[in-house]
Amino acid sequence: MKKIAIVGGGISGLSAAYLLLDKIPELDVMVFEADDRPGGKIWTERTNGFLCEKGPNGFLDNKPKTLQLCSSLGLSPVxxxxxxxxxxxxxxxxxKALPESPLSFLKSDLLSWGGKFRLLYELKAPKGPADETVADFIIRPTL
Ligand SMILES: Cc1cc2nc3c(=O)[nH]c(=O)nc-3n(C[C@H](O)[C@H](O)[C@H](O)COP(=O)(O)OP(=O)(O)OC[C@H]3O[C@@H](n4cnc5c(N)ncnc54)[C@H](O)[C@@H]3O)c2cc1C
Structure with missing residues (x-):
């Protein structure tokens, strides 16, 4: 039987392992994690009655596969x-409050004026291919 090593027990590594075993249960899959817990960026802390998400706290539900994965794990997203x-x-x-309207966006000091104009330019900037990788997005010239 094939042995598969997955390096990193964040959501990518864990879901890769889960989906591989779901498709081919006989596979010998091992996830290697450097930290003392799995989860990577995803972690929740409960302190003094507060629930604090260390990283992500939500996801877009426009991709059915994410909801399918939740459902197969018995999770019901809120x-x-x-x-x-x-x-x-x-x-x-x-x-600093994140702006909720175009006016509060203009008034906010979260971004410089240069940053605000650059962000607005995104509305007109050339788009990449569908399902572009993060690496391709970062190196794609947009101006
Ligand atoms: C503050 C914050 C908020 C975010 N909010 C959202 C959100 O609301 N919604 C959303 O969809 N996304 C959000 N994200 C992005 C999301 O968290 C990441 O895209 C996702 O968690 C990345 O998962 P990953 O498994 O690819 O990487 P990671 O979670 O980084 O996991 C990688 C794992 O690999 C391990 N590792 C690395 N090198 C080795 C090695 N050599 N050997 C063994 N193990 C190794 C690390 O210890 C780590 O556990 C947020 C990110 C941050 C930082």
Whole structure:
């Protein structure tokens, strides 16, 4: 039987292992994780009654495969509500509200004016191919 080594027990490695074993149960799959726990960037802490997501706290539901994976794992994602629109970034020693409207975006000091114009340019910037990798997105010239 083929042996498969997966390096990294974040969501990528764990879901790769899960899906491989789901398709071919006889495979000998081993996930190698450098940290003392699996999960990678995904981790939840409960401290003093607060629930704190260390990294991701949601995903877009426009790809059915993500929801299928949740369902096959017996997970029922909770749909975000109005409260989740209030988001903050801790920067320069204080919490800064993420803009919720075009006007608050213009007033916000989260980005420089150059950064704001560059972000607005995204509306007109040439688009990459569907399902572009992050690496291709980063190196693709857009101006
Ligand atoms: C603050 C934050 C918020 C985010 N919010 C969202 C969100 O809301 N929604 C969303 O969809 N995404 C979000 N993301 C992105 C999402 O967290 C990542 O895309 C995803 O978790 C990456 O998973 P991964 O398995 O590819 O990598 P990782 O989670 O980084 O896992 C890689 C694993 O490999 C291990 N590893 C590395 N090198 C070795 C080695 N040589 N040997 C063994 N093990 C090794 C690491 O220890 C780690 O556990 C967020 C990310 C961050 C940082």
């Amino acid at each position: 749909r975000s509500n109005e409260n989740s629109k209030k988001r903050f970034i801790f920067s320069e020693g204080r919490l």
